[in-house]
Structure formats: C-alpha cells, structure tokens
Amino acid sequence: MSSLSVAAPLPTVARQAPKQWGRLTLIGAAWSVFAFFLLLPLVIVLTEALQAGVGTFFSAIFEPDALAALRLTLLAVAISVPLNVLFGVAAAWCVSKYEFRGKSILVTLIDLPFSVSPVIAGLVYVLLFGAQGLFGEWLLEHDIQIIFAVPGIVLATLFVTVPFVARELIPLMQEQGTQEEEAARLLGASGWQMFWHVTVPNIRWGLIYGVVLCTARAMGEFGAVSVVSGHIRGLTNTLPLHVEILYNEYNHVAAFSVASLLLALALVILLLKQWSESRINRLRHSGAEE
C-alpha cells in the first residue's frame, strides 16, 4: 500500500526518475509531431521556391499577373475587413449588452459560415447571381456582372469571414460587463462618447485580434473564391488562385515563389496575433483583480 511512500523520503526520489523520463518522452514526441506536421511543410515551401535561385524567385513574384492577383487579394481584404469589423462590433454589442429572446439562435447564426463548406459559400452566390441564377436574367439585362467578376470574389470572401471579429468580441465584452458604460452615462457621457471613450479602448485588443484572423482568412480563401472567380488571369485571380494556376501548369518554382509570399504574410499575421493575444491576456488579468 501507499503507507510507505508517505513516511520514507527514499521512494519519492526513486519515483522522480521515471517521471522525468515520461516528461522527456512527451516533450520529444511533441517536438517530432511539430517538426513533421508544421515545420516540414513550412520549410518545403521555401526550398522549392528558391531551388532555381533568387532571380527566378523574384521574377515570379513581380510578374504582372502575380501583381494583379496581389492587388485583387488586397482589395478583397480591404473591403471585407472593415465591413466585418462594423458587423462584429454591432453583433457583439447587441449580444453582450442586452438580454433578448432568440439570442442563442443569433449567436449560432453568426457562427454559421464556419460550418458551411467554402465551396457551398461560392455555390450559393452562383445560384443567386450566376447566368442561370435567381437574379441572373435581371443582372444580364442591366449589364451587371457579379459572378466571374470582382464583386463575386468580394461577396464570397465576405461570406467566409463573417464570424471572425464577432467571435472574438462577444466573449470579451460579455466578460467586461456593462458597469463601466453605465458609469460613463451617469457621469454625463452621451451614447457615442461612452462608446468611443470607454467601450472601444476596452475592446481594442480583441478587435485587433479579430481583424488579424479575418485578414488571414480573407487573404487565403480559396474554395469559395475559386467557385465564383472564373480564373481570368490578371482580372479575377487572387493570389491563392494564382498559385493554383501556376502549379497546374507545372510551373512549380513560380507557384512556390508566390506561395512563399503568402507564407511570409501568414507568419506576419501569426506575429500580430501573438502580440494582440498577449495584450488581451494582460487586460484579462488586470480585470480579474478587481
């Protein structure tokens, strides 16, 4: 029985050794899994991109079609991120500051795009605005093109990025409660003054975190955009789609060069994410003390 281990110091020392081994084994296993699943893909992108030299690498990135794709990707990001920030703040505000019937259904609906395949996200817009879609004829008559054009790409990107900001803000704002806002109102602040002077500073790191995640997804979305894009080089190609085209043309070096540009952006996003996350944690700790 265990009565021995309570009394004598010797067994505890003896027990330490196998525990240490277990620890080292687990850490080793985690490192291997990490190297195999995460580090290796990362390294291969860079080695494949640079195998034909730095010159080829840069010419693939600065080629006109690649630059056009970069511009379109940035445009999709520049439209979807601000719209989703506005939506995220509004959604988080009504969910976290008020009680109303059907609130949990609303929260589920906000998350809905996460459980829908990106291909379906693209498909629904084709069904609405495509040539055979519900509004297809009307759009044709008025000479408006959405599918196989930039508006479709923006719409598809918006669909898949809807939840990102709201999801970060809802728990944060629920945790912070409404007392600081009430205090501001009692001290004579108007609704907008309360919002800008009290709410926004309190949620700013969560907001940045949401923006970072939203940017990552908007920049890298593939499936949804692929359905509505039409793959017209220089016109309706985003960077990920450009990577696909190059790859399918067996132009591997160029494909990996553009891919490494996206990888670099991803790493920047991870850095920003880490940074905003640490600020949120600091905020949480100071909040918990009160």
Place this chain on the structure above:
Amino acid sequence: MSIEVRNVNKQFGAFRALNDINLDIHSGELVALLGPSGCGKTTLLRIIAGLETPDSGSIVFHGEDVSTRDVRDRNVGFVFQHYALFRHMTIFDNVAFGLRMKPKSERPDEATIARRVKELLEMVQLDWLGDRYPEQLSGGQRQRIALARALAVEPKILLLDEPFGALDAKVRKELRRWLARLHEEINLTSVFVTHDQEEAMEVADRIVVMNKGVIEQIGSPAEVYEHPANPFVYHFLGDANRLYMGEEHHILFRPHEISLSRNAADEHRPAEVRDIRPLGAITRVTLKVDGQEEPIEAEVAKDDASLVDLARGQTLYFKPKAGVPAHLS
C-alpha cells in the same frame, strides 16, 4: 435635494423585485437600504439613479418628477460595488471624465479641470496617485477614487451600491467612518445599499430595512434596533435568542438583554453552561435550556459576578431583561 419614491414596482420575468415601494428621503440625509441579498435594495438604488426603469411608479427629486429624465441629466453621483473605474484610463483621467464629457458650452478648460481633479484627489487623500492606473491601486484606494469621480460633476445626490462590500474588515471600518465624516462635511443627500446591519447602524441617519421586495421598517438606527416592527427586522438587526415559553410561542431577546445568577432567583430559569468565551470587554456564555434544542447565548460584562470561577457543566440561572414575543411561524 430630497428624494421621493412613489409606488414603485419592478418585475424581472416572474420575479417580483420591488412591490409598491414608497419612501421619502430628506435633503442632506444619509440613508441606508438594508436587507439580505435579493431583497430589491440594489434595484431600488438603480431605479433612483435612472439605471433601471420601474414598471410603474415615479421618482421625484425635490418636487420634480425625474422618472422620464435620462441618467445623464439626473445629476446623480453613483459609486458601483466593484467601482467600475475605467481600466484603460489613469486615475486623473478617471476623475476628470465627467468634467470632460460636459457639452462644450459648460465644459471647463483643462487648467480648471486639472485644479478640480487635484482638489478631489486631495479630498480623498490620494493626490499622489494621479498618474497610476486602477489596476495598480488597492481596493480601498479604488473605492475612494470611485467616490472622487462621482463627486467631480458636483451631483445633488450620491448613491452608493455596497460601498464597502469588496473590502477587508479593517479597511472597511476605516472607510465607513471616513464616509460618515465626509457626509457631514459636504452634506449631500446620500443613499447607500448594504447587507451589513453594523455598517448601516454606524453610518446612516436612517435605515430602510427591506425584504423580498417590500420595506419592512423605516427609522433611525436606535428606532429599528429598539423597536423592531416585526420578527424579520428583529433578526436582521442583530443576534437573537429564541426562548420557548411552552409549546405554542416563544420570545426573542438579544444576547446582552439577560441577567445571570449563580443561585436560583426570581423568575430565573436554570440552564447548563456549555461554553465560556471571553471576548474582550464582554464574555459570551452559551447555555443549554431543558426542553429546547437551540442554545441561549448570553453576553455579559467580563466582570459580571456570575462569571467568577464559572466552569463548563455548571448550572446557571438566567432571565431575559427585555424581549419581544413572537409567534411560531
């Protein structure tokens, strides 16, 4: 400025938080809303402040119905239980907030604001903390800053929600006395919510005892203590002994309202000594009486004659000096 609460009702779903509340608070008075948690006292305070809308009834400030007036126009200072200091602002900015939110025409210039804030911080004796953040302050300090922030806009009424609830015992006692003194100085109509009867007795001019959404009694600390309107008030305002007089009824009396004797005496009942606790100026004796499970607690001066050489297990004779009859409920 006086406050009148007229026929106020408030319901949260099926829960009746306030049931036809009527209350008059005179100008310059310091009133405590006292009651157990869930009795509706915080809801009433929030309704007075305008943070909550009553289902029916009205709030009148100095003869003027303010029920429909927006919070920011009620000119009420409010101190939250957990202070609700703006965590991303310095202490200075926290206190200055109300002044800076004023419409442009009424807003003082920054130099005036700085002077006002300095005065307020001096008043709460924390003028050296201006550039710190709330998280760097102790609970007692935050409490005083919350008060300074509320007073910055020169409110006509000060409302405090459990102002000492989150503090440890020693700080609480100090702050309590400080608040009572401060009230004397600035003489602002003040209402505070508490569940601690000692706090209410020590600080308030008048106490409003609440339970389950209704007011049980209103009176000065002495009145509610000496002449409780009903058993609830009696129990809530201090320790009470229950002594059964036969099957049907019992009387209530406070531990200090007792006379003890070593010998059988007039109307004194015998009891067995279970415990003796010297507590400084007084000594508490726990007694077991035949015919009831509940022990009787007696608190007598430490030099009471009956205590000399008293030991557990001995028999002592006791008689309640006062007491209110109460029916078994």
Place this chain on the structure above:
Amino acid sequence: MLRRTSPVIPGFGLTLGYTLCYLSFLVLIPLAALFVKTAELTWEQFVAITTSARVLAALKLSFATAFGAALLNGVIGTLLAWVLVRYRFPGRKLIDALIDLPFALPTAVAGIALTALYAPNGLIGQFASAVGLKIAYSPLGITLALTFVTLPFVVRTLQPVLADIPREVEEAASCLGAKPLQVFRHVLVPALLPAWLTGFALAFARGVGEYGSVIFIAGNMPGKTEILPLLIMVKLDQYDYAGATAIGVLMLVVAFILLLLINLLQRYIRTR
C-alpha cells in the same frame, strides 16, 4: 442576482437591426437560395443525384478522411496541448505560436506544400513509395492534408481547459494512491472530454468541407479520390447546377445533423 438590460446603454435597435440585415443579406438569404433551387428538383431526381455511385463514393471518402483526420488530431492535439501547458522546455514558445500556422496559411499553399512532401518523388513520399506505400493521390494523403489544416482545433480548445485544472487535483489523486494512468482515466479524461469533443467536432466539420488543401494532394480520381466539395466544382464546371445544388444541400444537412449530435452529446456529458 437578476440583472437585465439596462435602459441607459443605447443602441439595441440599431445594432440588432444591423446584425440581422447583414447576416440575412450575406448568409441567410444566399443559403436559402440553395434550398429554393433544390425545390426545382423532384424528390426522385434529388434522390437519384445524391445516391449515384460517384456521389456516394465521394461522400464516403469525405466523411472517412475527415473523421480519420479529426481522430489523428485528437491524439496529437492532446499531446501538444498537454506538453505546451504542463512543461517548460526549449522551443515551447515557438511551437505555441506556430500551432496556428494552418489557420493563417492559405489552404492552397498548404496543399501544394504537402503534395511536394508526399508525392512519390517528394521528400517523404520517396521513402514511403520505397516500401510500397502511396501517400499523395490516395485517401491517406487527403487525411494528412486535413490533419494539417485542422491541427489547431483540438490543441486550442484543450489548452485553456487543461490550464484551468489545478495541478493539486492530480496531486491529490496520487496522494490518495492513484497510479498515473488511473489519474488520467478518472481525473483528467472526464474534465477534458467536453473540450476534446468540441475540438474534434470542429476539426471534423471543417475537414468535411475543406477544399483548397485537398485538391492538390488528392489526385481527384472519380470514385476513388474525389471529395464531395470537388464534386460540386465538377458539376458546376459542367453547368449541372441542379446536381451541384443537390450535393450542396446534402452536405449541409449531413454536417448539421452531425454537429447537432455532437452538441447533444456534449450537453449530455456536461449534465451527467
């Protein structure tokens, strides 16, 4: 305490209205269009499309590989979460930061990188093919790609829960004479199971719908390595809108049923 909506916080109508409009126009109405379009099919046509051999094979493949990837993540995700929360070691911060790489990296990049690794002439693929194992262009490759893109789910849902279980609980259990495995079974598993299932469900749902990372490594042989989302693309390319719509509805419905089941399971575990 009952604390309801405070009347002094403005903007309820505005924010709720905006939220509902935005969601409706961007998500709900378009999704409804999917069902409207399906209604143009008769029930027999719908059944015929969704039970054709090619669709069934894709359905089986998508769900099997997503399930396999979620399961694999359940194991390595638990390992990573455990090590990251419990131990301090060189490189911990790096691993912790890069766990989210699959979320930040465009899926197409992941797809071509993994294909380069696992193709028969690739860095790992060459060793595998030497022993007769085909990774890329097989269900195994699809599973590995899905494992990569869904890797953060289990780790990130387990980490906070694991950090919240105080060490004292385990120590108390071992003081009471429990062996490490008993501690794991009786103390840790019950505490971690709801979070683990959540992570598993998220990974699974994402895996079923994933497209970008899979199409490069899959080989896309009809009936063999063709996933459901790809089949939708194929139908669209053939202007077979009815077919694409029917498969889309099928995917949505099955995914919702699965998520509902897992939600119910979680609720059952929590209230047990």
